[in-house]
Amino acid sequence: MTVGVTLLGSTGSIGTSALDVIGRHPDKYRVSALSGYRNVGRMLEQCRRFHPERVVMGDRRSAGQLREQCEAHHLDIRVESGEEALPALAREAGDIVVCGIVGAVGLMSTIAAIESGKKVLIANKEPLVMLGGFLMDLARENRACLLPLDSEHNAIFQCLPQHTLVRSHGILEGLEHQGIKQILLTGSGGPFRTLDLDRLDSVTPEQACAHPNWRMGRKISVDSATMMNKGLELIEACALFGVSSDQVEIVIHPQSVIHSMVEYIDGSILAQLGSPDMRVPIASALAWPDRIESGAPSLCLKEVAKLDFHAPDENRFPALKLARRAARTGGTLPSIMNAANEVAVHAFLEGQITFDKITRFVEMTMDKTDNSQDNDLDSVLAADAAARRVCRRIMAGQPC
């Protein structure tokens, strides 16, 4: 019997890597449902290869085009669109849900997947940043198994005591009782780690998206270049592993060979190593607690030869300070930071603002948007909307 997998964001970088892993194991997995937004061509390719029962295209026109294409290719697939379609898909289709949508827009479908008590593989970090505590409680209540796909968090997960995790359905309660001292979150430092600071205002979206070690979607690539990605990951780690931000140390490791580490109270540090290829964490989470082949090349340590580590430069990357502030303050501030970042990154990718202004506008939005200590769904959605408004006004030079 095969296990049905639903992939949210299947046309993106995470989605295509996940389908590559699934396609290697037709004896174990089948594709139940897929979702995309506008990329009709790629979705059609995926439909022809994997024959899902259902597809959601977020954009209505794209859904119409896909319907026509499916008919022309004699594919019997239910194609839907509309606001409720995505959460319904996450709830109703598949035994495993892969959350690979980018941004806060993935929040409601992530909630629906967790509520349905499935195995949920989460790459879409923004919902965890916005509402991490709530999502973890929801997973406990519904006995959902929430496994991280982000390479760092998947590495940390692999370095945690597996016997305890298996017993508790993937969620580890009280890290202090497991002898864990701290988490070491590694990051490459992105493409501008050593660039002259006075040249940051002239970098182009193409340069910002050219990550030295990973091939990813455009939004996360820009986040890696500002290191906001590491800041989001800091908050994500606090949510997933129940630690405070002071228990997470960020370490720059330019080779991206060690994907993160866990330090225990006896002085042992456990690390997970591997090629920088998202198929490794995806295969690990898909099969957990078993193992399957991922298709990623083996890591040759003799070729890597040396591993470097150093402290991050918070003056070059102020996003790290902003994320620590958001993590310590809590409430809706992480959502405010995340929403402002989404708006500013989009503006940079559209050529409307320079690269060095992204973090500046995020900071100004954090200063000017009311933060509430409530961390429920309604407060977070209201804060997200308010921060987007404030950030747009700041960018337009209007009073807030």
Ligand SMILES: NC(=O)c1ccc[n+]([C@@H]2O[C@H](COP(=O)([O-])OP(=O)(O)OC[C@H]3O[C@@H](n4cnc5c(N)ncnc54)[C@H](OP(=O)(O)O)[C@@H]3O)[C@@H](O)[C@H]2O)c1
């Ligand atoms: N890529 C990586 O290696 C990586 C690693 C770790 C974590 N992550 C996280 O995983 C998530 C996905 O990243 P990615 O790099 O795969 O992004 P991506 O390549 O940009 O793909 C995003 C996916 O989301 C869909 N989408 C975009 N806007 C949407 C909307 N409004 N409604 C519904 N669907 C929408 C896209 O559809 P269309 O393309 O059809 O328009 C696409 O399928 C992000 O949260 C990222 O931080 C990614």
